[in-house]
Amino acid sequence: MSVARLRSLRSVALRTPNVSEAAEFYREVWGLSEVEGDNGVSWLRGAGAEHHILEVRRAERNALGKIAFSVGSPAEVDDAARALAELGVPLVAEPGRLDQAGGGYGLRFADPEGRLVELSTEVEAVVPMEPQGRRAAPRKLAHVVLNTVDIDAAVAFYRNVLGMRVSDWSEHQMAFLRCNADHHVIAFNQAEWTSVNHVAYEMPSIDHFMRGVGHLRHQGVTPLWGPGRHGPGNNTFSYFADPAGLVCEYTSEVEQVQEDAWLCRVWRRVPELSDLWGTAGPPSKDVRSHMAGVPDPGRWWER
Numbered sequence: 334m335s336v337a338r339l340r341s342l343r344s345v346a347l348r349t350p351n352v353s354e355a356a357e358f359y360r361e362v363w364g365l366s367e368v369e370g371d372n373g374v375s376w377l378r379g380a381g382a383e384h385h386i387l388e389v390r391r392a393e394r395n396a397l398g399k400i401a402f403s404v405g406s407p408a409e410v411d412d413a414a415r416a417l418a419e420l421g422v423p424l425v426a427e428p429g430r431l432d433q434a435g436g437g438y439g440l441r442f443a444d445p446e447g448r449l450v451e452l453s454t455e456v457e458a459v460v461p462m463e464p465q466g467r468r469a470a471p472r473k474l475a476h477v478v479l480n481t482v483d484i485d486a487a488v489a490f491y492r493n494v495l496g497m498r499v500s501d502w503s504e505h506q507m508a509f510l511r512c513n514a515d516h517h518v519i520a521f522n523q524a525e526w527t528s529v530n531h532v533a534y535e536m537p538s539i540d541h542f543m544r545g546v547g548h549l550r551h552q553g554v555t556p557l558w559g560p561g562r563h564g565p566g567n568n569t570f571s572y573f574a575d576p577a578g579l580v581c582e583y584t585s586e587v588e589q590v591q592e593d594a595w596l597c598r599v600w601r602r603v604p605e606l607s608d609l610w611g612t613a614g615p616p617s618k619d620v621r622s623h624m625a626g627v628p629d630p631g632r633w634w635e636r
């Protein structure tokens with residue numbers, strides 16, 4: 334039995350040395366809007382109702398700050414705290430009002446590789462934005478891909494503790510996990526060290542997706558990889574590097590999973606399956622080195 338029923342991937346926090354430069358990129362180029370900003374931290378929203386989908390916070394090196402999932406009610410947060418205690422997973426923050434932009438009620442704990450996970454509810458919503466002219470803005474967070482040194486342990490924790498389901502494998506190299514109808518909200522990639530591989534933002538349509546790619550091109554930002562369409566998840570992809578060197582992705586048309594009918598598959602890692610259109614080619618050395626990032630020991634709140 335998992336500790337909670339996750340409804341969605343709410344937001345991700347990234348830690349990086351130059352917050353103002355990164356925030357400017359996500360605001361002026363990427364299509365997010367700042368909801369709150371403070372000295373050394375910026376909270377950014379997409380066009381959807383989520384208060385913020387990205388938090389950028391100052392740190393000495395690039396690292397993951399937090400992954401936040403939504404749950405249904407404060408009672409579910411309290412139940413999760415009890416269940417985590419029974420499983421011997423210590424809390425980093427006890428259930429309570431969250432002292433952060435958007436507020437809410439939640440708790441925090443660490444996964445086995447020291448990533449901070451937050452379960453929250455009753456976070457302030459924002460008014461969804463109507464598409465402004467031809468400007469393409471991400472609607473919500475689509476997924477976060479995490480590099481792990483032990484993919485089986487990572488998958489086991491997110492399945493057993495957080496109740497996520499494995500939608501597909503890409504050989505024994507990547508595992509795609511879901512918590513709702515979206516094919517994946519988290520994926521793990523077997524790697525030499527723990528780090529953020531990339532963060533993906535969902536465009537409302539494939540037309541918005543391509544317009545977003547075009548908008549970036551006009552700003553002098555060209556894809557590291559893409560555009561293309563992946564086999565697992567059937568989603569479109571275009572990967573870019575932000576000023577900190579972290580990889581961000583535009584995606585659209587993520588496969589919708591019918592819970593009782595879905596069969597998990599193991600995809601072979603061949604070009605015709607990772608790039609269905611044949612437009613992107615294999616990932617370059619450059620994109621792979623950006624996706625590997627720098628080793629992230631996690632547990633930053635203890636330092």
Ligand SMILES: [Fe+2]
Nearest residue numbers: 476478533582
């Ligand atoms: Fe992705």
